[in-house]
Amino acid sequence: MALFEARGLHKRFGHQVVLERIDLSFEAGSLSGIMGPNGAGKTTCFNVLTGRYKPDRGSVRFDGEDITGLAPHRIVGRGISRSFQIMNLFDEYTALDNVVIALPQVRARGFSVTHALDADTEARDRAEAVLGRVGLRGRERTNVRSLSYGERRALEIGVALATEPRLLFVDEPTAGLGTSATGRLAELIRELKRHTTIVMIEHDMRFLFALADRISVIHWGQVIAEGTPDELRENPWVRRSNLGGLA
Amino acid sequence: MDYDVKQTTAWITAPILLSFAVFGTLPLWIEAVGLYHYLGAEVLIWVIFALGYNLLLGYTGLPSFGHGAFLGIGAYAFGLAQFEVWPNLWFCLLAAVVVTGLFGAVTALFLSHRRGIYFALMTIAFGQVFFFIASKWTDVTHGEDGLLNIARLPVDLGVVALPVTGNVEFYYLCFAVYAVLVVLLWRLTNSPYGRILRAIKQNETRVAFVGYPVRLYKWSVFTLSCAVAGLAGGLFAMAQEGAYINVMSLQWSGIIVLMVLIGGGFVSFWGPVLGVVLYFVARDILGAYTETWLLWFGLMFVALVMFKPQGLAGIWQDIARRAVARRKPVPVAATGAEG
Numbered sequence: 001m002a003l004f005e006a007r008g009l010h011k012r013f014g015h016q017v018v019l020e021r022i023d024l025s026f027e028a029g030s031l032s033g034i035m036g037p038n039g040a041g042k043t044t045c046f047n048v049l050t051g052r053y054k055p056d057r058g059s060v061r062f063d064g065e066d067i068t069g070l071a072p073h074r075i076v077g078r079g080i081s082r083s084f085q086i087m088n089l090f091d092e093y094t095a096l097d098n099v100v101i102a103l104p105q106v107r108a109r110g111f112s113v114t115h116a117l118d119a120d121t122e123a124r125d126r127a128e129a130v131l132g133r134v135g136l137r138g139r140e141r142t143n144v145r146s147l148s149y150g151e152r153r154a155l156e157i158g159v160a161l162a163t164e165p166r167l168l169f170v171d172e173p174t175a176g177l178g179t180s181a182t183g184r185l186a187e188l189i190r191e192l193k194r195h196t197t198i199v200m201i202e203h204d205m206r207f208l209f210a211l212a213d214r215i216s217v218i219h220w221g222q223v224i225a226e227g228t229p230d231e232l233r234e235n236p237w238v239r240r241s242n243l244g245g246l247a
Numbered sequence: 248m249d250y251d252v253k254q255t256t257a258w259i260t261a262p263i264l265l266s267f268a269v270f271g272t273l274p275l276w277i278e279a280v281g282l283y284h285y286l287g288a289e290v291l292i293w294v295i296f297a298l299g300y301n302l303l304l305g306y307t308g309l310p311s312f313g314h315g316a317f318l319g320i321g322a323y324a325f326g327l328a329q330f331e332v333w334p335n336l337w338f339c340l341l342a343a344v345v346v347t348g349l350f351g352a353v354t355a356l357f358l359s360h361r362r363g364i365y366f367a368l369m370t371i372a373f374g375q376v377f378f379f380i381a382s383k384w385t386d387v388t389h390g391e392d393g394l395l396n397i398a399r400l401p402v403d404l405g406v407v408a409l410p411v412t413g414n415v416e417f418y419y420l421c422f423a424v425y426a427v428l429v430v431l432l433w434r435l436t437n438s439p440y441g442r443i444l445r446a447i448k449q450n451e452t453r454v455a456f457v458g459y460p461v462r463l464y465k466w467s468v469f470t471l472s473c474a475v476a477g478l479a480g481g482l483f484a485m486a487q488e489g490a491y492i493n494v495m496s497l498q499w500s501g502i503i504v505l506m507v508l509i510g511g512g513f514v515s516f517w518g519p520v521l522g523v524v525l526y527f528v529a530r531d532i533l534g535a536y537t538e539t540w541l542l543w544f545g546l547m548f549v550a551l552v553m554f555k556p557q558g559l560a561g562i563w564q565d566i567a568r569r570a571v572a573r574r575k576p577v578p579v580a581a582t583g584a585e586g
Contacts, residue, residue: 050456073455073456089453090449090453093249093449097442101454101457102458104458106439107457110439112440113434113435113438117439160456
């Protein structure tokens with residue numbers, strides 16, 4: 001059975017149906033891609049899968065358990081985390097502190113009033129290791145606002161990673177990145193894939209087709225195609241819409 | 248705007264000791280500078296209130312504009328506990344804290360999922376609701392007359408009971424409460440809990456998405472802040488020897504915001520202390536010259552918000568940073584110095 005399964009998800013805002021009968025399933029150890037034109041409902045789909053919005057109908061199961069409509073923090077507690085398309089960091093904190101706060105061991109003592117994080121060398125070591133993985137070694141003490149755009153993109157993933165998820169949702173990681181930064185990010189994702197199941201929304205088709213094991217195409221709030229990158233290259237709709245043109 | 252990122256494991260720090268030295272010796276010199284002992288007690292009571300309030304405003308970024316109501320509830324609770332239950336200082340203060348904390352906890356249920364302007368408007372609404380209940384429920388609160396003749400209960404230490412009817416003795420009671428509270432609040436704001444509150448101020452959504460129950464944190468900090476307001480209210484009832492409705496008004500709820508902002512509550516733990524001292528000193532010194540002192544205080548507030556929104560504490564931090572930079576001419580790293 002798949003690690004993560006969504007069945008028949010519906011979501012509407014007012015009269016606008018944003019998601020309609022979405023079925024998705026992600027296998028453990030795989031990297032799944034989600035693609036589709038702007039406004040197709042990809043990010044909304046992420047928001048429903050990670051607890052930001054409750055679906056109007058349908059179910060979401062993770063590791064055999066029903067997690068439909070759970071609050072975001074409970075979903076994180078089950079082992080799912082996400083990064084954001086629009087950067088969503090703690091701007092007044094250093095890179096290190098952004099990651100520290102996301103560590104499970106810090107979360108477990110969130111109501112502690114005697115513990116002191118700056119004296120917690122174990123938490124610091126772990127956070128430094130996470131920053132090392134996303135390529136931010138040496139930038140630990142830098143304030144988020146002083147990081148470059150590309151570094152903040154990497155930190156965005158680092159914060160999600162720090163929660164030690166079994167399933168990581170990544171929303172458009174290459175948004176706004178140049179070619180060399182995109183190349184480094186591809187390396188990073190390839191490395192993460194070895195340990196973590198990943199689901200990624202991506203507009204950069206070359207990037208997505210090179211990394212993903214399976215890809216789902218969402219359009220008009222529905223999954224209109226699903227398959228391996230090779231299968232999708234042959235898919236008439238994908239060819240016609242030129243979404244796969246670069247691949 | 249946020250605090251220094253660096254957190255400390257210390258329970259007692261140099262600024263805490265400095266505040267003990269200043270407030271601890273205050274009765275010895277306050278008359279020499281032309282002020283009076285009662286003012287010292289008033290300052291400490293409002294400092295306690297303001298430190299608790301800043302947990303919400305400065306640390307969590309939740310602007311409550313109805314907090315005066317909780318100071319008032321604490322004062323009434325203290326008086327009623329004294330008249331109706333048991334006229335013992337510790338019991339009555341505890342009653343003020345617990346009752347106000349309960350009012351805060353119930354109010355917070357309606358507030359903990361709101362933020363920004365909606366949170367602010369809801370706090371005004373609740374503040375007004377409590378104000379009108381206090382003014383109309385005359386059987387309990389005695390309405391506009393207030394609860395009169397609340398006694399300054401002696402400090403019962405088991406073997407001896409120290410009277411605090413005099414202003415100097417009463418001042419030292421307030422100082423003792425301040426001393427305990429300031430250490431506890433310092434630890435709280437330097438703990439993981441404090442770090443998460445500050446993260447909620449910066450980015451509530453992300454805090455939820457790294458796994459924290461944000462509503463529970465907001466609910467708990469509101470309740471805690473109200474409990475501290477209740478403690479201040481209990482002392483206030485003793486200071487005034489009565490509990491009156493005026494502190495529950497919208498105006499006084501606004502003044503606490505003013506004090507905390509002018510002092511720099513957003514950038515320093517000590518901002519509320521500076522702000523309260525400035526307010527009361529301005530009231531008494533400017534007030535000696537002109538009846539329109541609040542106008543001048545208001546203008547000072549406007550000027551600070553326009554030119555130095557980090558308040559008095561921000562000005563102090565600038566001076567300190569410049570002094571450090573002068574001593575060692577290495578350029579101060581732009582990173583991490585924020586705050």
